[in-house]
Amino acid sequence: MRVPIFQVDAFANRRFAGNPAAVMLLENFVEDAALQAIAAENNLAETAFLLPDGEDYRLRWFTPTVEVPLCGHATLASAAVVMERLSPHRRRVIFHSVSGALTVDRRSDGYVMDFPARPTEPVEPPAGLAETLGERPVAVAADRFNYLVLLESAGQVRSLSPDMAAINRLDRTGVIVTAAGDDGYDFVSRYFAPAKGIPEDPVTGGAHCALTPYWAERLGKMDFRAFQASKRGGEIGCRLLGERVELAGRCVFYLEGHAEV
Structure with missing residues (x-):
């Protein structure tokens, strides 16, 4: 089977920044084992599988090792594929997923995604977290997905070199680390998820579903300019809208072709 494939740098203003995602357009969802094998072969943080559904699309996301219930950067990349390659006249697309309907609008300066918020609750630090x-x-x-850890400064977040094996043993699948921002950003963050086959994710939409309500409560406002301080780095516009968040960013195409699967 010959399948269109696109590789897109999401939450990026230039190529080789942000978070690369593979987007593959299917005529039907093949068995899960085959989708997982394709994602492992692509070897990116996420592969998005798109299936036309009337005017909308069905969407699933796989890391190299597992299927995940929500992925921001691969949804952003999928929207760019739909509205810049498949249907360039469109200004909106709706993706149907296990996390519900996800709407993405095209704006003059990029894309805005409507995602569910993920409020957090204070907890006692798991044993050994500081050492980790x-x-x-x-x-x-x-x-229920991640720990969210507040540090004293953005510099600490940027210089962090955690013990991935210890993170992998925690009772959550990932750790979001954050601090008040520098360089004009409201907050900075990094995201570590070795349990999902992603030691460090370059830019993570799902993490900002938790970070947005978290910083809204701390800072007393609803709109944020955020930066994920991985090696590649990426900027995300965030807005809290009740039980939803808007995440805004740009995309840059890197690769377009076909895969034999």
Whole structure:
């Protein structure tokens, strides 16, 4: 089977920044084992599989090792594929996923995604967390997916070199580390998820579904300019809208072709 494939740098203003995602357009969803094998072969943080559904699309996301319930950067990349390659006249697309309907609008300066918020609750730090991160947390919160760790400064977040094996042993699938921003950003963050086959994710939309309500409560406002301080780095516009968040960013195409699967 010959399948169109696109590789897109999401949450990026230039090529080789942001988070690369593979987007593959299918006529039907083949068995899960085959989708997982394709994602492993692509060897990117996420592969998005698109299936036309009337005017909308069905969407699934796979890391090299597991299927995930929500992925921001691969959704952003999928929207760019739909509205810049498949249907250039479109200004909106709706993706149907296990996380519900996800709407993406095209704007003059990029794309805006409508995602579910993921509020966190304060928790006691898991044993050994400071040693795992190499920094002492100011506070720790969690949702059912990730720990969210607040550090004292953006510099600590940027220089962090955590113990990935220890993170992999935690009872959440990932750790979001954040601090008040520098360089004009409201907050900075990094995201580590070795349990999902992603030691460090370059730019993570799903993490900002938790970071947006977290910083809204701390800073008393709803709109943010955020930066994920991985090696590639990426900027995300965030807005809290009740139980939803808007995540805004740009995309840059890197590769377009076909895969034999």
